[in-house]
């Protein structure tokens with residue numbers, strides 16, 4: 174199996190310029206190869222697809238970047254014959270960059286969605302079928318675009334959705350098939366870890382993630398991932414179906430396609446569940462029907478989005494991480510947990526036996542949180558367990574509603590040491606217990622507090638901050654004689670971004686807060702798809718940037734021109750802000766070629782500070798532009814000694830451009846050539862031959 178430069182896995186590190194990044198990348202590939210079917214299972218094929226993309230060599234301080242291949246990258250790494258498909262791909266590449274793409278990673282774990290009927294007419298997951306069959310469905314795969322983009326012969330290339338009317342980005346998706354594929358009833362904690370780790374390893378390579386999963390235990394997985402994926406900044410959507418995707422009446426195609434479209438086009442930094450036209454917060458879902466296509470519900474929280482003719486997203490419902498911290502995975506769960514459903518006349522001895530081995534129990538009580546208060550034997554057993562350090566969380570057996578301290582039968586549990594689980598689903602409460610119990614550095618008291626805190630939007634404990642919703646919009650609407658909900662919504666979508674952005678430019682944090690209490694979404698986009706964070710990063714006000722980040726502003730949204738807040742900070746040389754954004758997990762996204770162009774441009778203009786901005790953001794200062802020239806070539810040509818000093822201090826690579834010329838050749842050929850620059854380059858690179866040496 175060769176990568177896009179015709180290299181085997183063994184060959185890649187040898188020509189890798191920044192070994193650490195390639196090693197990391199290879200490690201991912203190798204680990205997965207071990208798990209995959211030796212005989213070219215789809216999983217393995219997909220990995221070779223990932224190698225069509227190349228992580229840019231980055232400076233050692235940086236994070237890695239997932240970039241698109243360019244003709245020049247290939248030329249640079251040329252080690253003999255390139256596969257024909259590769260040449261074709263590159264030849265047509267230039268025509269295709271016009272359409273903005275979003276990359277989505279699909280982790281296919283199993284479930285009905287990909288099942289086929291066997292000889293006994295029973296549904297079972299069959300390996301290596303999903304991708305093969307998707308390629309035959311024009312509604313799921315745009316063969317023409319994919320062929321132009323990735324080459325005809327490439328059956329291993331990523332999949333591409335047909336253009337979606339009304340959406341900004343073309344979805345390019347890669348399916349990673351698990352081995353073995355599982356009915357979700359056969360899944361365990363280990364499978365959740367695998368999903369979490371795969372998202373972590375691919376996090377910077379993709380815009381969003383879709384997990385294809387069986388429906389039976391889907392809500393458990395969604396809840397678990399919501400806790401394990403800490404400081405999540407990208408959209409993760411779990412979906413499946415009740416009827417297999419390749420059957421005529423399937424609900425799978427709709428669920429899958431909608432999940433891809435949302436994951437690629439919208440930054441909803443949550444683990445969500447998509448089913449039957451609705452997008453839910455994952456840890457609020459329960460499976461409510463074994464037969465209906467409307468199999469999931471979120472009884473206590475409204476759907477985040479609805480797919481009708483349009484995608485309707487309720488941005489106010491999105492639960493955002495409000496920390497300055499990077500995405501990370503907590504890949505540990507405590508297995509010593511259980512769910513105990515109380516029923517009339519339950520035996521105290523059964524309860525005692527159940528509590529014996531466990532560290533955490535979800536107690537499913539009656540109604541608003543009630544357990545018999547006239548059963549001393551039962552109370553004693555619960556009290557004993559609690560005193561031993563078992564965390565007992567009170568959740569209701571009712572589908573909707575919450576545990577409240579309304580009745581004596583509920584209140585006495587508090588004296589026994591049982592804690593309130595409010596309106597958590599049993600699924601969410603159980604996996605939250607596993608998560609909290611596995612946090613070794615938290616004391617028992619902290620664990621109990623965390624169980625009652627709202628960590629990922631999984632519970633409603635009391636009154637949240639007052640939302641003076643739409644008062645402002647109402648006032649403007651009245652003066653404009655607008656009244657329908659649709660008109661109000663449209664007005665809000667226009668007014669709020671404009672007002673928030675004006676406050677950002679004015680640096681007025683109080684006003685930003687006030688607008689938030691009026692219902693403004695601080696991650697909303699304006700007509701150019703720019704957010705308040707884009708503006709703040711361009712303005713260079715650290716305090717405002719920090720405030721927005723602490724209020725959940727999304728770092729990964731890219732505007733109409735494909736610029737992220739990090740790119741804004743770079744273009745305005747706001748170094749403190751670059752550091753802040755990196756702490757929040759922001760990273761550079763783009764092709765090596767275009768980054769090389771930017772570096773060359775900065776060097777030609779003598780902008781040392783700009784080059785430093787790129788370096789801080791993790792860009793390798795040795796990247797080449799369209800013609801193979803590095804920043805050093807351009808600095809030499811334009812006679813910028815300050816840039817040359819800076820680049821030499823950063824130990825950039827000494828490269829040849831596409832005409833075989835070195836920076837020293839450029840320095841010599843410059844009309845106003847500088848003897849000092851020629852001498853400096855000669856001294857530094859005397860062992861490397863340029864054209865004229």
Ligand SMILES: NC(=O)C[C@H](N)C(=O)O
Nearest residue numbers: 284285356357387388389
């Ligand atoms: N609809 C489904 O996906 C049910 C299947 N038994 C599963 O959970 O894998």
